[in-house]
Amino acid sequence: MLKEGYVRIPSGCAISGIIDRTGRLFxxxxxxxxxxxxxxxxxxxxxxxxAYGIYPDFKxxxxxxxxxxxxxxxxxxxxxxxxxxxxxxxxxxxxxxTAHIKNAPLIYRYFAIPRPEKLKLSELDENEFTxxxxxxxxxxxxxxxVFSSGKNMGVxxxxxxxxxxxxxYKLESYKxxxxxxxxxxxxxxxGWWGGAHPFNLLxxxxxxxxxxxxxxxxRKYLEEFGYICTLQTDTEVAAYIFDLxxxxxxxxxxxxxxxxxxxxxxxxxxMSPKEKILYTNLKIIYGRALLxxxxxxxxxxxxxxxxxxxxxxxxxxxxxxxxxMIYVASEESAVRQVCKNPESVWIPRGGEPVIAELIRDNxxxxxxxxxxxx
Amino acid sequence: xSLSYLTPEFKVLRDYDKCINCKxxxxxxxxxxxxxxxxxxxxxxxDMNCVNCQRCVVLCPTQALTIIKHPQTFKEHANxxxxxxxxxxxxxxxxxxxxxxxxxxxPYPIYWDKMVINASQVTNPSIDPLREPMELRVYxxxxxxxIEVDENLNVKTKMPPxxxxxxxxxxxxxxxxxxxxxxxxxxxxAAEELGILYNTGEGGLHEDFRxxxxxxIVQVASGRFGVDREYLNTAAAIxxxxxxxxxxxIGGHLPGEKVSEDISATRMIPPGSDAISPAPHHDxxxxxxxxxxxxxxKEATDYQKPVGVKIAAVNNVAAIASGIARAGADYIAxxxxxxxxxxxxxxxxxxxxxxxxxxxxAVDARLRSEGIRHTVSLVAAGSIRNSADIVKAIAxxxxxxxxxxxxxxxxxxxxxxxxxxxxCNWGIATQDPNLVKRLNPEIGYKRLVNLVQAWSxxxxxxxxxxxxxxxxxxxxxxxxxxxxxxxxxxxxILGILAAGE
Ligand code: SF4
Ligand code: SF4
Numbered sequence: 069m070l071k072e073g074y075v076r077i078p079s080g081c082a083i084s085g086i087i088d089r090t091g092r093l094f095x096x097x098x099x100x101x102x103x104x105x106x107x108x109x110x111x112x113x114x115x116x117x118x119a120y121g122i123y124p125d126f127k128x129x130x131x132x133x134x135x136x137x138x139x140x141x142x143x144x145x146x147x148x149x150x151x152x153x154x155x156x157x158x159x160x161x162x163x164x165x166t167a168h169i170k171n172a173p174l175i176y177r178y179f180a181i182p183r184p185e186k187l188k189l190s191e192l193d194e195n196e197f198t199x200x201x202x203x204x205x206x207x208x209x210x211x212x213x214v215f216s217s218g219k220n221m222g223v224x225x226x227x228x229x230x231x232x233x234x235x236x237y238k239l240e241s242y243k244x245x246x247x248x249x250x251x252x253x254x255x256x257x258x259g260w261w262g263g264a265h266p267f268n269l270l271x272x273x274x275x276x277x278x279x280x281x282x283x284x285x286x287r288k289y290l291e292e293f294g295y296i297c298t299l300q301t302d303t304e305v306a307a308y309i310f311d312l313x314x315x316x317x318x319x320x321x322x323x324x325x326x327x328x329x330x331x332x333x334x335x336x337x338x339m340s341p342k343e344k345i346l347y348t349n350l351k352i353i354y355g356r357a358l359l360x361x362x363x364x365x366x367x368x369x370x371x372x373x374x375x376x377x378x379x380x381x382x383x384x385x386x387x388x389x390x391x392x393m394i395y396v397a398s399e400e401s402a403v404r405q406v407c408k409n410p411e412s413v414w415i416p417r418g419g420e421p422v423i424a425e426l427i428r429d430n431x432x433x434x435x436x437x438x439x440x441x442x
Numbered sequence: 443x444s445l446s447y448l449t450p451e452f453k454v455l456r457d458y459d460k461c462i463n464c465k466x467x468x469x470x471x472x473x474x475x476x477x478x479x480x481x482x483x484x485x486x487x488x489d490m491n492c493v494n495c496q497r498c499v500v501l502c503p504t505q506a507l508t509i510i511k512h513p514q515t516f517k518e519h520a521n522x523x524x525x526x527x528x529x530x531x532x533x534x535x536x537x538x539x540x541x542x543x544x545x546x547x548x549p550y551p552i553y554w555d556k557m558v559i560n561a562s563q564v565t566n567p568s569i570d571p572l573r574e575p576m577e578l579r580v581y582x583x584x585x586x587x588x589i590e591v592d593e594n595l596n597v598k599t600k601m602p603p604x605x606x607x608x609x610x611x612x613x614x615x616x617x618x619x620x621x622x623x624x625x626x627x628x629x630x631x632a633a634e635e636l637g638i639l640y641n642t643g644e645g646g647l648h649e650d651f652r653x654x655x656x657x658x659i660v661q662v663a664s665g666r667f668g669v670d671r672e673y674l675n676t677a678a679a680i681x682x683x684x685x686x687x688x689x690x691x692i693g694g695h696l697p698g699e700k701v702s703e704d705i706s707a708t709r710m711i712p713p714g715s716d717a718i719s720p721a722p723h724h725d726x727x728x729x730x731x732x733x734x735x736x737x738x739x740k741e742a743t744d745y746q747k748p749v750g751v752k753i754a755a756v757n758n759v760a761a762i763a764s765g766i767a768r769a770g771a772d773y774i775a776x777x778x779x780x781x782x783x784x785x786x787x788x789x790x791x792x793x794x795x796x797x798x799x800x801x802x803x804a805v806d807a808r809l810r811s812e813g814i815r816h817t818v819s820l821v822a823a824g825s826i827r828n829s830a831d832i833v834k835a836i837a838x839x840x841x842x843x844x845x846x847x848x849x850x851x852x853x854x855x856x857x858x859x860x861x862x863x864x865x866c867n868w869g870i871a872t873q874d875p876n877l878v879k880r881l882n883p884e885i886g887y888k889r890l891v892n893l894v895q896a897w898s899x900x901x902x903x904x905x906x907x908x909x910x911x912x913x914x915x916x917x918x919x920x921x922x923x924x925x926x927x928x929x930x931x932x933x934x935i936l937g938i939l940a941a942g943e
Contacts, residue, residue: 356816
């Protein structure tokens with residue numbers, strides 16, 4: 069059977085996300101408990117987590133998490149890595165033997181910063197430089213895969229049920245301010261670890277439940293901007309679109325959400341003249357970045373996360389709030405498992421994002437105006 | 443002149459039990475097939491002249507008429523076919539270039555029919571367009587790389603001019619001259635009603651139709667007929683016509699006898715003079731010359747209107763299209779080798795150019811690989827026969843399609859391929875006032891509206907089936923297509939997988 073990347077595999081899924089908007093760190097146990105509640109939404113063929121704020125000691129270093137099939141892949145990757153980066157620390161990612169996680173590849177992490185002379189020569193900023201590095205390893209070194217490349221954050225994923233993945237990676241020993249989780253139900257899969265979620269690039273991580281009917285349109289649009297979609301997964305495409313919109317085009321998160329789940333033309337028609345101009349422009353310019361088909365997804369970036377549905381809400385998504393904690397999940401049970409008495413629980417409408425960011429001085433209003441009470 | 447070796451191509455069968463000698467057929471047939479024999483007291487026919495346009499068949503009040511392919515055959519020969527032999531007779535008689543009209547009628551493979559469309563099952567719910575929103579609107583024009591907004595969300599970038607289409611279909615260029623006033627009236631009005639555009643072709647814009655300006659694309663072709671400042675500024679967009687799928691590399695010729703007072707005024711040439719469109723534009727011998735014309739037209743219209751370029755699909759279409767995009771065109775219309783025409787040399791029509799399916803796939807892929815696909819719109823033309831062809835064209839990479847032959851068929855064209863004779867019995871490809879009035883624009887426009895609406899409904903159904911609710915998400919979505927009965931090479935060029943893969 070072909071490895072993911074050579075074949076497209078539709079999946080159903082469970083997703084969950086938790087953030088403490090004050091930036092307080094909390095252990096990965098909560099997210100593991102939350103996603104475990106939705107055991108039946110996945111089938112043991114993929115689970116994973118993204119954790120933000122877990123590497124404060126190395127917060128200025130890119131934290132590369134790698135899967136290697138063998139030592140040759142490791143060697144080749146390290147040659148390229150060390151030629152381009154100063155590596156402050158390299159180590160095996162600590163794991164624990166568990167009954168349900170089998171066939172683990174070699175799993176390493178590196179904290180690294182680009183070599184100044186290489187960076188200068190490339191005429192790129194360090195993010196672009198790192199993206200190029202990641203694309204290079206993932207498309208050119210057989211058996212090597214960079215599955216996490218952000219700063220002060222990391223992705224942990226495997227083939228297995230999410231609760232087993234959490235146990236395998238000793239998730240309870242990490243402390244972060246924001247966590248995402250994913251349990252996967254692929255319709256068929258060769259069981260490749262890289263194909264599990266979250267999908268990450270730099271500081272953007274995506275967990276996703278759904279199937280993009282617009283996949284090929286989105287992929288081709290991204291390729292024009294230099295993105296290489298090696299995995300053929302919807303999640304990869306979604307992550308790159310957010311990277312393009314947020315980082316490269318500098319759009320505020322609210323607008324990025326209005327690109328991937330754009331208002332309908334008949335809604336635009338009813339808007340104020342100023343909004344009409346904005347949304348008409350947005351739809352015309354970014355028509356091919358619209359994510360079409362059923363999905364609920366959580367996209368985490370440095371400042372927080374956004375949870376969003378396709379514009380006609382064909383997949384489940386529930387949100388809840390308690391104090392400075394924001395919870396989102398496929399099912400309400402996953403929230404209530406870890407937050408006994410939420411102040412409010414609501415079901416966001418199709419295309420209406422739930423944006424939960426760290427509290428800052430110039431704080432944005434949390435977007436929950438069009439909620440439906442759960 | 444010596445004896446003609448040609449025998450009739452069609453045979454008129456008249457059921458004399460039904461014929462009531464009403465002479466309707468006689469009055470309707472501009473090819474003078476039917477006549478009344480007083481001695482016999484019955485209608486007789488001259489099969490030799492019949493082109494099988496079926497006008498008489500449809501209008502005969504007693505359904506007494508049937509036209510069949512003439513049973514007369516040659517000794518069978520796989521190489522020297524009926525057409526091959528007859529074409530030689532014709533040319534030996536006249537010494538002339540064979541003329542024909544409408545599109546290439548040879549049995550080349552039709553790649554639309556070798557592609558099938560995807561639908562959702564289980565993992566992805568299909569969408570019912572009658573219950574859920576389904577968006578077909580597209581904008582044709584140059585798109586920006588990105589939007590820029592200030593902190594109050596005011597848009598700082600300036601959008602280049604766009605054409606808004608409520609459905610991704612436009613009526614392709616057909617000049618006043620090649621088709622009738624009434625045909626133009628029907629097309630213009632239908633375009634307005636449908637929120638789409640029609641294209642004047644290269645014959646100028648009749649005064650009466652200036653009021654449809656918002657729904658009009660005007661052409662600037664090598665003859666420059668009817669082009670003045672008002673013409674350009676009346677229209678919603680300007681299209682530079684370089685070539686046409688039915689006759690790539692060939693100019694046009696409207697004989698003087700068709701240049702009536704009205705056509706002379708519209709084309710801005712003296713009545714009765716031949717209207718010649720040279721093969722190339724004599725001010726465009728290279729891509730930089732094209733860029734100059736594009737920008738001259740933009741200057742003339744104050745950068746308020748998209749300027750597109752129409753080319754025929756030829757071998758090197760991908761590179762040419764890339765050059766056109768870089769020369770500043772807002773859209774590129776590509777006309778495949780099955781595209782129609784009012785008159786073309788038969789050998790050119792049947793042998794020059796490539797199928798639109800390949801051309802669109804190749805151009806889209808080239809522009810993407812150069813990272814400029816999103817800066818220009820692509821319009822596919824050259825035999826779009828139904829809504830499924832449109833879905834496939836867009837999935838291959840088009841932003842919208844042009845239809846022309848299909849529109850004429852909606853108006854009553856019976857594909858007799860005799861447009862060049864000017865005797866169109868259906869009032870479409872003629873300037874004869876008695877024939878023109880057979881086409882009622884009031885009815886014609888409604889038929890066009892019906893056709894496009896029916897196709898739009900079908901497109902929505904197919905999109906819904908794929909789990910898509912916006913036509914934007916179909917653009918270049920080649921994963922939605924699968925090929926049947928193609929070679930690997932053909933699949934690769936189309937950029938699609940085989941069915942079952
Ligand atoms: S040319 Fe047309 S109208 Fe005349 S006889 Fe033939 S089918 Fe009838
Ligand atoms: S437009 Fe008229 S002449 Fe031309 S093919 Fe159609 S029916 Fe025949």
